[in-house]
Amino acid sequence: MIKNVLNGKEAYAVCLKEDFKAIGAIELKLNGHTDMTDRDDECEMGYWLGKPFWGRGIMPEAAREMLRHAFEDVGMTKVWCGYYDGNTKSKRVQEKVGFQFQWTTEGVDVPLMHEKRTGHVSAITKEEWLAKQ
Ligand SMILES: CC(C)(COP(=O)(O)OP(=O)(O)OC[C@H]1O[C@@H](n2cnc3c(N)ncnc32)[C@H](O)[C@@H]1OP(=O)(O)O)[C@@H](O)C(=O)NCCC(=O)NCCS
Numbered sequence: 001m002i003k004n005v006l007n008g009k010e011a012y013a014v015c016l017k018e019d020f021k022a023i024g025a026i027e028l029k030l031n032g033h034t035d036m037t038d039r040d041d042e043c044e045m046g047y048w049l050g051k052p053f054w055g056r057g058i059m060p061e062a063a064r065e066m067l068r069h070a071f072e073d074v075g076m077t078k079v080w081c082g083y084y085d086g087n088t089k090s091k092r093v094q095e096k097v098g099f100q101f102q103w104t105t106e107g108v109d110v111p112l113m114h115e116k117r118t119g120h121v122s123a124i125t126k127e128e129w130l131a132k133q
Pocket residue numbers: 047048049050053054055056057058059060082083084087088089090092093
């Protein structure tokens with residue numbers, strides 16, 4: 001995943017605070033590396049966590065910090081995110097950190113899996129994020 005997918009300029013390892021071992025990754029996919037926007041002040045958030053670490057609220061914590069980083073450090077005005085139909089864990093992460101549902105698209109190409117799926121798109125603006133702080 002880290003080598004092939006989450007490998008851009010704004011990609012980070014997700015580490016446990018106890019031992020700093022990498023257990024996942026999170027990325028802001030900048031313009032040119034996402035099909036969700038063609039603006040330089042918008043990006044897409046993507047994330048992945050090793051299965052033994054699911055269900056502890058780790059990715060919501062990482063995603064909250066990445067939103068702060070996106071808006072305060074990188075100068076973003078909007079962050080997009082998405083999940084494929086059925087991935088309720090990812091849907092919950094997005095809801096918990098403040099992403100708002102935008103629309104659903106049928107038959108989205110998933111090149112790495114050589115298949116088509118239904119995709120749900122969400123987003124949060126800097127104003128919406130600031131109002132939650
Ligand atoms: C999506 C993902 C990042 C969630 O991270 P996480 O740190 O486990 O997030 P949370 O601990 O907040 O769990 C999210 C929700 O899933 C539920 N959940 C977690 N592990 C679960 C499990 N093994 N079985 C069922 N539900 C589970 C949690 O209860 C939580 O729901 P709730 O808030 O309603 O209680 C992680 O599952 C993952 O990496 N999945 C594979 C990659 C992926 O799907 N990436 C996102 C692509 S859009």
